Amino acid sequence: MNSIMSITSIFILTSCLILTGCCALIILNADLNLGRLENFNKIVFFIDKEYESEEQLKKIQDEVSGLANVKSWRFISKDEALENFLKQIGSYDELLEYEDIFNEVLKRNQLGHSIEIEYETIDDLGTLDYQIRVMEGVAKKKNGEPNIKNEAETAELIKNIKNIITLVMIGFLIIMFVVAVFIILNAVRLSVHARKQEIIIMRYIGATNFFIVFPFLLEGIIIGVVSALLAYVSQSYIYAGAVSAVRGMEGGFGIIFADFSEVNIPMFAAFMVIGVLCGIFGSGLSSRRYLQA
Numbered sequence: 001m002n003s004i005m006s007i008t009s010i011f012i013l014t015s016c017l018i019l020t021g022c023c024a025l026i027i028l029n030a031d032l033n034l035g036r037l038e039n040f041n042k043i044v045f046f047i048d049k050e051y052e053s054e055e056q057l058k059k060i061q062d063e064v065s066g067l068a069n070v071k072s073w074r075f076i077s078k079d080e081a082l083e084n085f086l087k088q089i090g091s092y093d094e095l096l097e098y099e100d101i102f103n104e105v106l107k108r109n110q111l112g113h114s115i116e117i118e119y120e121t122i123d124d125l126g127t128l129d130y131q132i133r134v135m136e137g138v139a140k141k142k143n144g145e146p147n148i149k150n151e152a153e154t155a156e157l158i159k160n161i162k163n164i165i166t167l168v169m170i171g172f173l174i175i176m177f178v179v180a181v182f183i184i185l186n187a188v189r190l191s192v193h194a195r196k197q198e199i200i201i202m203r204y205i206g207a208t209n210f211f212i213v214f215p216f217l218l219e220g221i222i223i224g225v226v227s228a229l230l231a232y233v234s235q236s237y238i239y240a241g242a243v244s245a246v247r248g249m250e251g252g253f254g255i256i257f258a259d260f261s262e263v264n265i266p267m268f269a270a271f272m273v274i275g276v277l278c279g280i281f282g283s284g285l286s287s288r289r290y291l292q293a
Contacts, residue, residue: 006219006223009223009227009279009282010223010226010227010230012183013183013223013224013227013231013275013278013279014227014230014231014234016176016177016179016183017227017228017231017235017271017274017275018231018234018235018238019176020173020176020177020274021231021235021267021271022235022238023169023172023173023176024173024267024270025235025239025258025263026169027165027166027169027170027173028258028263029255029256029257029258030162030165030166030169031162031165031166032256032257032258033255033256042116042117042118042119043116043117043119043128043129043132043148043149043150044076044114044115044116044117044148044149045114045115045117045132045135045138045139045146045147045148045149046112046113046114046138046139046147046148047060047112047113047114047115047137047138047139048112048137048138048139048140049112049139051113051137056137057075057113059137060115060135060136060137061073061075061115063135063136064115064117067117067128067131067132068124068127068128069119069120069121069124069125069127069128070117070118070119070120070128071118071119071120072117072118073115073116073117073118074115074116075113075114075115076113076114076115076116077113078112078113081112081113081114112139117132122156122158122159123159125156129148129150132146132148133146133148177274199212213283213284216283216284217280217283217284219279219283220276220278220279220280220281220282220283220284221276221279221280222279223275223279224272224274224275224276224277224278224279224280225272225275225276225279227271227275227279228268228271228272228274228275228276231271231275232264232267232268232271235267235271236260236264239260240260243257
């Protein structure tokens with residue numbers, strides 16, 4: 001009976017640890033992929049056409065260099081902008097007949113200079129956007145608004161999705177931990193209940209509480225360690241299989257995965273701590289009620 005209950009406890013705790021590990025890995029990879037999307041967000045602002053001299057342009061560039069939350073920036077001249085524009089439409093053969101119009105555009109070049117900024121973090125994007133808007137030399141639209149191409153809404157959406165996924169998975173992680181503790185408590189309680197006569201007899205002959213509880217605590221520790229080892233080995237194979245399956249699909253959906261070697265030590269330590277604590281807590285709490293005999 002005791003061995004059956006111990007095996008049951010190991011099986012339950014191992015299953016809960018694996019599910020908990022899966023949740024943690026999903027959070028890690030979701031954060032990794034959504035964080036990568038943030039790096040594509042940039043701000044582009046156009047310079048007023050009256051600012052043509054090298055001194056004026058240098059002043060604007062120096063001011064950009066002094067802004068906070070700027071990872072990198074690049075000055076795009078109006079000639080480069082025109083060249084990029086012609087490259088974009090050059091692949092459309094049906095437009096090539098309007099070569100004379102293109103030549104006129106090239107001659108007049110009504111495009112302006114611009115600066116492309118890649119920012120460090122989304123959190124301070126609002127501040128950076130405001131600093132650019134009040135900067136001298138920024139071109140205005142017809143409605144008087146600064147001529148800025150800002151992906152703030154997209155960036156904020158990505159950030160919100162990332163936070164929601166993280167919160168949901170953390171919530172699920174907490175629920176799984178609570179369920180694991182609850183199940184282990186009941187499993188160990190049944191094991192202790194099966195030996196209640198032994199506990200009562202030891203209590204009657206004068207055995208100390210520690211002497212009575214220690215074998216159960218030791219059993220709980222063993223259950224926790226064995227469960228942690230089984231869960232860790234199983235988790236490594238499950239993760240490797242899942243990653244291989246996704247990468248084997250067409251294109252792999254562009255998803256990148258954290259290498260298990262990067263998280264194996266923290267995960268092993270977490271499994272050990274959770275497993276041993278569950279075992280000790282479950283055994284100690286379950287045997288406590290019989291110490292009152």
